[in-house]
Each structure stands twice: as structure tokens, then as C-alpha cells.
Amino acid sequence: MIEFRSVSKSYGNTHALVSLSCVIPRGATVGLIGPNGSGKTTALRLLTTLITPTSGDIIVDGLSVCADPSHVRQRIGYMPDTFGVYESMTATEYLDFYARCGTMAPAQRSAIIPLMLARVGLADAAQTAVMSLSRGMAQRLSLGRALLHNPDILVLDEPASGLDPRARIELRNLLHALHDEGKTIFISSHILSDLADLCTHMLILEHGKTIAYDTLANMTRFTHQQSISVALTHHAPTIIDVAATCGYSAHPTATDPLRYALSGSTLATDRATLLRALLAADIPVHTFAPQEAALEQAFLQMTSTDQQMQELPNA
Amino acid sequence: MRDINPVLLRELRGRLRTPRSYWLLCGALFLVSSISLLIYSAEYATMNGQPTFNGSSGHTVFLSLVITALVVVTAIAPIMAAGSISGERERQTFDLIVLTQLRPIDIVLGKTAATFAYCLLFVTALTPFMAITFLIGGVDVGELAMMYIVIMSTALLYTCIGVYWSTRTQTAITATGYALATILGMLLVLPVLVLVLPEVLPGWIADSTTTWRQLMLAIHPFATIIFTQDAIRTSTVWTNQYTIFGVTVAGPAMWVMSVAVSWFWSCVCSILSIRRLTPPTSKGAS
Numbered sequence: 001m002i003e004f005r006s007v008s009k010s011y012g013n014t015h016a017l018v019s020l021s022c023v024i025p026r027g028a029t030v031g032l033i034g035p036n037g038s039g040k041t042t043a044l045r046l047l048t049t050l051i052t053p054t055s056g057d058i059i060v061d062g063l064s065v066c067a068d069p070s071h072v073r074q075r076i077g078y079m080p081d082t083f084g085v086y087e088s089m090t091a092t093e094y095l096d097f098y099a100r101c102g103t104m105a106p107a108q109r110s111a112i113i114p115l116m117l118a119r120v121g122l123a124d125a126a127q128t129a130v131m132s133l134s135r136g137m138a139q140r141l142s143l144g145r146a147l148l149h150n151p152d153i154l155v156l157d158e159p160a161s162g163l164d165p166r167a168r169i170e171l172r173n174l175l176h177a178l179h180d181e182g183k184t185i186f187i188s189s190h191i192l193s194d195l196a197d198l199c200t201h202m203l204i205l206e207h208g209k210t211i212a213y214d215t216l217a218n219m220t221r222f223t224h225q226q227s228i229s230v231a232l233t234h235h236a237p238t239i240i241d242v243a244a245t246c247g248y249s250a251h252p253t254a255t256d257p258l259r260y261a262l263s264g265s266t267l268a269t270d271r272a273t274l275l276r277a278l279l280a281a282d283i284p285v286h287t288f289a290p291q292e293a294a295l296e297q298a299f300l301q302m303t304s305t306d307q308q309m310q311e312l313p314n315a
Numbered sequence: 316m317r318d319i320n321p322v323l324l325r326e327l328r329g330r331l332r333t334p335r336s337y338w339l340l341c342g343a344l345f346l347v348s349s350i351s352l353l354i355y356s357a358e359y360a361t362m363n364g365q366p367t368f369n370g371s372s373g374h375t376v377f378l379s380l381v382i383t384a385l386v387v388v389t390a391i392a393p394i395m396a397a398g399s400i401s402g403e404r405e406r407q408t409f410d411l412i413v414l415t416q417l418r419p420i421d422i423v424l425g426k427t428a429a430t431f432a433y434c435l436l437f438v439t440a441l442t443p444f445m446a447i448t449f450l451i452g453g454v455d456v457g458e459l460a461m462m463y464i465v466i467m468s469t470a471l472l473y474t475c476i477g478v479y480w481s482t483r484t485q486t487a488i489t490a491t492g493y494a495l496a497t498i499l500g501m502l503l504v505l506p507v508l509v510l511v512l513p514e515v516l517p518g519w520i521a522d523s524t525t526t527w528r529q530l531m532l533a534i535h536p537f538a539t540i541i542f543t544q545d546a547i548r549t550s551t552v553w554t555n556q557y558t559i560f561g562v563t564v565a566g567p568a569m570w571v572m573s574v575a576v577s578w579f580w581s582c583v584c585s586i587l588s589i590r591r592l593t594p595p596t597s598k599g600a601s
Contacts, residue, residue, distance in 0.1 A: 049594060050410055069594050073414050084408035086325065088332035100321035101415035145411070 001026055002047070002153065002184065007056035009042050015208050016042040019056070022203060022213040024186075026152075029179050031195035031216075032188040033299055034205035040188040041081070043205065044155050047186065048078045060153065077146030081158035081188075083138040085130050091117060091141055092126045095148060102149045112148065120144040121170060136167025143174065154178060154185045160194055172198060192299060204299060227291035228262040228271060233284040242281045246274045258286075322417065322425025326399070327432060336433070343387045343437055347380060351444055354379040373451030378544060380448070381462045384441055385536055388470045389502070392434050393494035396477025398487035399426035400592075405486055419592035423585055427471075427478050434470035438463065457552060462540065465570050468577035469536040473498055475584035482591035505535050529557070529569050534580070539573040 002024040009017040017039040024030055032040045045051045047058055049069035058065040060072045086094070092113055099109040117123050120140040125133065133141060139159060146154060159175075160168050168191075175198055179185060189195050195202070202219050204211040212219060228248070230239065239260055243250040248264035262274070275288050330336050358372040400422075403409040412422060448454045473494075480493040509531050532538035555568045567575070 048410075048414060050413065052594075070416075074416070076414070078410070078414055080407065080410060082407045084403075084406045084411060086329055086406070086408065088329055089325075093328075097321055097325050098411070098415060100318055100324070101412065101417045103318075103416045106318065149416075 001059075001061065003059040004043075005057045005059065007043075007046060007053045007058055009039075009046060009051065009208075010054045017046070017053075017205075018208045018210075020205075020210050021056075022210070024184065024201065026184055027179070027182045028201050029175070029185040029187065029199045030201045030203055031199035032186065032203050032205065033190075033192065033195060034211070037207075038205040039208040040205055041157055042208070043203075044078075044157050044186060044188055047153075048076055048155050049073055050078075074149070075151055076153045076155055077149065077151035079139075079142050079146045079154070079156045079159055081161060083135075083142050085138075087131065089130050090127050091122055091130060091133065094130050094141060095145060098145050099148050104149070116144045116148060119147075120174065134167075135162045136164060136170070139163060139167065139171065140174070143171070147178075152183060154183055156185065156187045158188055158190070160189055160191050168194065226264055226271070228274070229259060229287070229289045229291055230262055230278070230285060231256070231259045231287040231289075233286045234258070236283050238281060239278065239283050242277055242283060243274070246277050248274060320421055320425040320428065322412070322422055323428045323432075326426065326429030330395075330429065330433060339391070340437060340440065343391065344440055346387065347383045347441060347444060350383045351376055351380050351447075371453060373448045373453035374544075376451065377445070377448040377454045377459075378540070380441065380444055381466065381540055382537065384438060385466055385469060385540065387437065388434050388466055389473060389498060389536075391437065392430060392470045392473035393477035393498055394491055395433060396426070396430040396474040397481050397490035397494045399430065399478055400481035400588075401484050401487045401490045402481075413592070413594075419589045422592055423478060423482075423588045426481070427474055427585060430474040430477065431467075431471055434474070435467065438466055438470075461543070461552065461570055464574055465536055465539055465543075468574040468581075471581045472577040472584075475581040475588070479584040479588045479591075482588045501534060502537070505531060506538065529555075530572070533569060533572040534576045536573060536577075539570055543568065543570045 004020045004022050004024075007017060007020045008015065020039075020043060032043060034040050042051070046053055046065065047060075049065050049072050052066055052069075060075055063072050063075075065072050086097075089097070095113045095116060096109060099113060104112070114123070114126070117126050120143055122137060122140055122144065125137060130138070130141065139162075143156075143159070146156075156175075160171055163171060172194060175185060175187070179198070179200075185198075187195060187198065196216065199216050201214065202216050203213045230250070232239070235258070240250045243260075243262050243264075246264070248262045250260045250262045253259045253261055264274075271290055275285070278285055278288075354376050358375055400409070403412060445459060476497050477490070477494040480490040480497070481487070484490040484493065512531075529542060532542065553568050553571065554565050557564055557566045566572075
């Protein structure tokens with residue numbers, strides 16, 4: 001379990017993080033979101049003991065990051081947002097160097113490094129120079145480095161930034177597997193769809209202040225809008241009236257007159273009832289696709305105005 | 316068996332795998348060989364028809380080699396060491412090293428040893444040139460060993476100064492600037508002080524000008540070599556006579572003091588570097 005206890009960090013008159021308090025259960029995957037300069041990286045660096053809080057403390061499995069940073073470090077694997085390279089080093093040597101720095105025995109090193117390379121999908125690139133790896137491969141190698149000492153907690157700062165779609169999917173699958181192993185994962189990212197897919201908890205920061213911390217389910221439950229894309233097999237303008245009876249407004253999309261965008265507030269009928277109503281009214285529904293934008297909507301609502309923030313629970 | 320320091324291993328591999336190191340070594344050796352050739356030629360020209368070199372000629376060539384090697388070490392050691400920690404910051408690998416189980420002392424010793432090893436490689440590569448002076452004559456093995464010790468002690472001190480500044484700055488170029496300024500300050504300001512102080516404070520050091528000068532110049536490797544060259548002909552290798560406040564006492568030879576002072580300040584710089592890398596701890600929640 002990780003507990004942030006009124007953690008603040010200031011640089012002179014600049015308050016990078018203001019009184020962050022939250023309890024993260026073991027095995028949770030926590031997404032940190034917020035605009036640039038909101039304090040995400042500061043929170044992660046505080047947790048990894050790279051910087052010390054101005055006030056407050058973080059307790060990691062009973063250990064204080066202020067009083068016992070070296071033992072906290074043993075429990076944490078950190079993947080920064082940049083991939084620092086050493087010249088003239090192969091992927092195997094890169095991992096071997098960090099394994100040595102982790103005081104791993106030679107036999108253990110020679111056993112674990114090929115396994116780790118295979119795990120992050122770099123078995124074929126074992127002898128490739130680190131400098132010549134693609135961004136996606138470098139990110140996976142960096143994750144492999146963070147996992148070398150089998151930490152209980154993973155701290156990932158913008159792990160998917162700059163990755164192509166395939167690399168993002170591979171990284172996401174890897175993180176799913178790590179979550180299933182029971183690791184507690186912190187992810188800072190601007191790609192909300194990835195976080196919505198990965199995270200069990202969300203922490204929203206803005207200007208160093210905590211806007212919200214809750215489970216993903218609770219957070220998205222209170223979004224004001226839900227969107228559904230409905231494609232028809234042929235024209236049926238009555239969909240607008242049927243949707244209205246369920247509390248949704250329907251508009252044909254500009255690019256496809258047979259596709260309608262339905263949007264409704266949280267007070268609207270649930271999606272299953274809406275679908276049943278459409279079918280009962282003989283609307284020729286070809287596809288019915290709820291749009292998974294709930295987290296984005298929650299984020300936009302919570303970080304837009306103070307008034308809206310106060311309307312939300314757990315803020 | 317305990318593993319070799321991983322920072323030392325990585326630094327040596329990283330350094331020697333790039334062509335830059337070979338070019339640097341080649342350039343330094345070319346400089347040394349060119350200067351020794353010039354001295355050799357100058358000595359030959361002054362022989363006035365005598366058929367062979369004598370011991371004095373060999374000694375002159377030897378001294379020129381030692382001073383040139385010292386100049387090269389004075390340039391190489393701080394420049395290479397200054398990029399050690401600040402270079403990690405620039406490559407954005409510093410956080411990753413700090414978060415490993417390595418202690419700050421391991422990081423500092425690894426970085427220091429890597430630069431020192433490169434200097435050792437350079438000084439070792441000079442051995443064939445030094446051997447020529449044996450063939451000419453005028454130099455014995457003890458003198459050669461003594462000069463090697465002074466050069467390597469100087470290399471250690473300048474490396475530690477470079478590493479120290481490297482822990483204090485964010486970029487290698489800034490660290491290099493500070494390190495070179497520190498070393499040049501020591502090399503240039505100290506002789507000025509040695510010359511000026513006896514004039515400003517004549518009463519204080521009235522009868523012992525030479526002794527004070529020697530003591531102050533003990534941290535000046537070039538002065539040490541030149542003074543030692545003179546002293547080695549008139550006194551023993553290990554001791555020297557000093558006059559302090561009118562009392563003549565026997566003390567360690569100037570080169571011994573120079574080596575001891577270099578080691579002392581090397582330790583001080585290393586301790587300060589280690590302290591810079593040690594994470595601050597507090598009692599916790601406030």
C-alpha cells in the first residue's frame with residue numbers, strides 16, 4: 001500500500017505539488033492525468049525518492065520515502081519519460097549494466113537478462129546497439145530495465161509518448177500482464193484512452209492541486225455526457241424522435257447521413273434500454289457503438305472550471 | 316569474487332569503444348614524441364662536434380618528456396572527469412543510476428577510477444619514449460619511478476577535482492570550465508603568491524624563504540619536478556633539509572610532500588563528491 005500524506009513540493013515561490021493525500025491499494029493501476037505543469041512528474045519523482053517533499057511524506061509498504069529512501073528504491077522500478085542512452089552499448093549490455101548496479105549475482109544476471117529481453121519482445125535485438133533501437137523498442141527496453149529487480153511498484157512517466165499504434169498496443173498488453181501479476185503501477189500519460197483501458201484508479205492534478213482521486217468506475221460514472229454512434233441500413237428519420245423519448249439527442253453525422261451521433265446526459269435512459277427502444281420502433285440499426293470518451297469528458301469537466309469541479313464528488 | 320565496479324566497467328568500455336579515445340591517445344603521444352624529438356635535435360645541435368650524447372643530454376630529454384606528460388595529464392584528467400556525472404545528467408541517465416543499489420561512493424569511485432585508468436594508459440604508453448633516455452644515460456630507475464608517481468598523483472588530484480565539479484553542475488561544459496579554472500588557478504596563482512609573499516611579509520619568513528616556497532609549491536607538480544631535479548643531485552631521494560623559523564630540520568623530500576598533498580586533496584574532493592550524491596534524508600512527515 002502507498003500512502004501520500006499531505007505531500008507538497010515547492011521550488012521557491014512555485015508550488016509544484018500542493019498537499020497531495022491519497023491511499024493507493026496494493027495491485028492498483030493508477031493513472032495520473034493533468035495538463036502540462038500540473039505536478040504529475042513531480043508526484044512520480046517524489047514517489048521514486050529522486051526528490052524530497054517540502055512537507056508531508058509518502059509511505060511505501062510502511063517505509064517513509066523521506067527517512068528510508070534506499071529501501072523504498074528497492075521496491076520501485078522507474079521508467080522516465082526520456083530514454084537516456086549510453087553510446088556503444090547493446091541491449092544485452094544495457095540490461096547487464098543495470099543488473100550489476102543492482103548488485104545481481106553473475107549467474108542470476110545471465111539467467112534473467114535473456115528472459116527479460118524475451119518478455120519485452122526484444123529477444124531478436126539482444127545484440128543491437130541501444131542507440132539504433134526504434135522509439136518503441138527503446139521504451140520496451142527501458143521497461144525491461146525497470147523490471148530487472150522484480151519491483152512491487154512500477155512508476156511509468158509518459159510510457160506511450162511517441163510510440164506508433166503497434167508499439168502502444170504491445171506496451172499496453174505488457175502492462176496488463178504486469179497488473180495481472182499484482183504489481184502496483186503508476187502511469188502518467190496524456191493518452192486518456194490508454195489510461196481508461198489500463199487503470200483501476202485515476203488521480204487528476206491541475207496546478208499542483210488534487211482535483212480528484214477515485215476508482216476509474218466512480219470517476220466516469222459522474223460524467224455529464226454519454227455518446228453513442230448508431231449506423232442505419234437505410235434512412236429512418238424517426239430515430240431522432242425515438243432517441244428523444246429516451247433522453248438522447250440524435251444528429252446525423254456530416255460525413256455519413258446513415259450514421260447518427262446520439263448524446264445524452266447521465267439522467268438519460270441506459271444504453272440497453274435505448275437500443276431496445278430503437279429496435280421496437282423498427283429503426284434499422286446496423287451498428288450501435290457506445291463511444292468510450294467518458295474519461296476524457298470527466299477530465300475536461302474536472303479541469304475546466306472551479307464551479308464544475310465542486311459539482312463533482314471526491315473533488 | 317566481488318564484481319568489478321559496474322560504473323568503472325561501463326565507463327572504460329564506453330570510452331575505449333569510441334574512436335575519440337584512440338585519436339586523443341594518438342594525439343597526445345604525437346605531441347610528446349614531437350617535443351622529445353625537438354629537444355633531442357636541440358641537444359644534438361649544441362654538441363659542437365662531439366661524437367656522442369652524454370648523461371646531461373639524456374636527462375634533458377627525460378625532463379622534457381616528464382613535463383610534456385604532465386601538461387597532457389593536466390589537460391586530459393579534468394576534461395574527461397568533468398563530463399562524468401554531468402554527462403549522465405545530460406544523457407538523462409543520472410536518475411537511473413541513482414535509483415540503483417549503487418552507493419554514492421561506488422559511483423564516485425567508478426567515475427574517478429575510469430578517468431584515472433585512462434591517464435594511466437597514456438603514461439604507460441610513454442614508456443618506450445622514456446626508455447630512450449636510459450639508452451642515452453643520465454637517468455636511473457628510481458628517478459623514473461619517482462616521476463611516474465608524481466605524474467599519476469597529479470592525475471588523481473585533477474581527476475577528483477573534475478569529478479567534484481561534475482557533481483555540482485548540470486552540463487559537462489560548465490563542469491569542465493570550473494575544473495580547468497580551479498587547476499589553472501592552482502598552477503598560476505600559487506607561483507605568484509610564492510614570489511609576492513616574501514616581499515609583502517619579509518619578517519614573517521625572513522630566514523626561511525626557500526622552505527616556505529617549497530612547502531607552498533608542494534601542490535604545484537611542475538615546481539615539484541623542477542625542484543626535485545635539483546634536489547636529487549644534492550641530497551637523498553626521500554628527505555630534504557628545511558629551515559623553519561631559523562631551525563633546520565629534516566623532512567620528507569618535496570616530491571613526497573607533493574604526492575601526500577595530492578592524495579589528501581584527492582580524498583577531500585572525493586568525499587565532497589560523495590556528499591553531493593548522497594540523497595538527503597529527513598525524519599519524515601512534517
